[in-house]
Amino acid sequence: MTDTNSQGSARTTGAVAAGLATVAGDGTVLDTWFPAPELTSDPGPAGTTRLDRDEAVNRIGEGAAKAIGVDARRGVEVVAVSTVISSLDDKPLDAHDAYLRLHLLSHRLVRPHGQNLDGLFGLLANVAWTSLGPVAVDDLERVRLNARAEGLHLQVTSVDKFPRMTDYVAPKGVRIADADRVRLGAHLAAGTTVMHEGFVNFNAGTLGTSMVEGRISAGVVVGDGSDIGGGASTMGTLSGGGNVRIVIGERCLVGAEAGVGIALGDECVVEAGLYVTAGTRVTLPDGQVVKARELSGASNILFRRNSVTGTVEARPNNAVWGGLNEVLHAHN
Numbered sequence: 128m129t130d131t132n133s134q135g136s137a138r139t140t141g142a143v144a145a146g147l148a149t150v151a152g153d154g155t156v157l158d159t160w161f162p163a164p165e166l167t168s169d170p171g172p173a174g175t176t177r178l179d180r181d182e183a184v185n186r187i188g189e190g191a192a193k194a195i196g197v198d199a200r201r202g203v204e205v206v207a208v209s210t211v212i213s214s215l216d217d218k219p220l221d222a223h224d225a226y227l228r229l230h231l232l233s234h235r236l237v238r239p240h241g242q243n244l245d246g247l248f249g250l251l252a253n254v255a256w257t258s259l260g261p262v263a264v265d266d267l268e269r270v271r272l273n274a275r276a277e278g279l280h281l282q283v284t285s286v287d288k289f290p291r292m293t294d295y296v297a298p299k300g301v302r303i304a305d306a307d308r309v310r311l312g313a314h315l316a317a318g319t320t321v322m323h324e325g326f327v328n329f330n331a332g333t334l335g336t337s338m339v340e341g342r343i344s345a346g347v348v349v350g351d352g353s354d355i356g357g358g359a360s361t362m363g364t365l366s367g368g369g370n371v372r373i374v375i376g377e378r379c380l381v382g383a384e385a386g387v388g389i390a391l392g393d394e395c396v397v398e399a400g401l402y403v404t405a406g407t408r409v410t411l412p413d414g415q416v417v418k419a420r421e422l423s424g425a426s427n428i429l430f431r432r433n434s435v436t437g438t439v440e441a442r443p444n445n446a447v448w449g450g451l452n453e454v455l456h457a458h459n
């Protein structure tokens with residue numbers, strides 16, 4: 128089931144959304160939640176403006192009237208905003224704009240790599256994500272005491288630049304066994320199941336039905352019908368020197384504890400426990416040895432480490448792994 132909502136080449140489009148932003152005492156924007164972002168070809172000038180109470184109710188709903196205002200316990204003010212992105216090709220302007228782009232991904236309005244995210248990390252504050260909502264890291268101990276004073280136990284689920292996706296967007300047709308494992312900005316197509324060991328970073332995710340028991344790193348895209356086995360790794364490009372953008376094609380199986388540092392075409396299998404890096408020397412059926420990067424994007428290959436010789440081999444993929452177990456995806 129390939130997701131049809133996503134617009135892979137939305138680069139000339141803009142976006143508009145009304146949302147609720149949390150602003151710390153020093154003016155830092157901690158987050159912005161946009162419940163119903165929209166793409167538009169006629170967005171108007173880029174930027175964020177504050178909405179008054181009536182405008183907020185009109186654009187966001189009745190509850191917005193109560194949601195906005197000062198929250199003394201957390202030392203923040205919640206404000207209603209309207210954010211416009213003139214062109215998704217332009218880099219993000221500020222934190223509101225950055226949050227809107229993350230929402231566009233998780234709402235499946237834009238596919239990974241379908242918009243400019245240059246400078247994103249620099250625009251996002253490092254935030255304490257708590258059971259009472261976002262808190263400025265420097266205010267955390269004071270807020271903890273404020274909570275205790277009211278008999279509340281403040282839970283801090285993470286201190287990070289990205290919140291978990293499901294606190295902002297819960298896309299339909301998706302199961303996520305452990306919500307902490309999926310960051311806002313993940314793109315999960317209907318039919319995707321993310322098990323506890325799975326992980327999905329921002330600007331990454333699935334395009335169709337998939338079982339995700341391994342890690343989908345920032346920028347990695349997994350095609351329809353593919354399975355990322357338990358603890359499997361897809362090599363990232365943000366840190367550690369990886370520079371190949373990983374794409375997993377359709378109906379692939381990346382075995383448990385395996386890893387991929389090259390793109391896979393369709394119908395490929397990587398044996399459990401085998402990490403295929405771009406430089407791995409791979410023996411082909413005719414005895415020729417090539418670097419795995421030369422096979423990047425090729426279809427119908429089974430990669431395995433010969434358990435007798437230790438040689439990594441690429442063979443025609445005759446391993447009929449049977450495809451996804453439909454029962455695990457049909458009723459998401």
Ligand SMILES: CC(C)(COP(=O)(O)OP(=O)(O)OC[C@H]1O[C@@H](n2cnc3c(N)ncnc32)[C@H](O)[C@@H]1OP(=O)(O)O)[C@@H](O)C(=O)NCCC(=O)NCCSC(=O)CCC(=O)O
Nearest residue numbers: 340356357358382383396397398399431432433434435446
């Ligand atoms: C690589 C494959 C796909 C191979 O499977 P096949 O069905 O093609 O092979 P097979 O039937 O086992 O074997 C076919 C022939 O090849 C031989 N053969 C197989 N692997 C070999 C190897 N590495 N080296 C040398 N020979 C090998 C067999 O002995 C057999 O020989 P003869 O023909 O002479 O008899 C598999 O081993 C594998 O790794 N599957 C991944 C499964 C997986 O990890 N799924 C994700 C689950 S996720 C999960 O489990 C979650 C749990 C967790 O969290 O960890």
Ligand SMILES: O=C(O)C1=N[C@H](C(=O)O)CCC1
Nearest residue numbers: 302320321322338340455456
């Ligand atoms: O989708 C599920 O639920 C899965 N359950 C299996 C399990 O619990 O072991 C693993 C695969 C997916």
Ligand SMILES: [Mg+2]
Nearest residue numbers: 445446447448
């Ligand atoms: Mg077999």
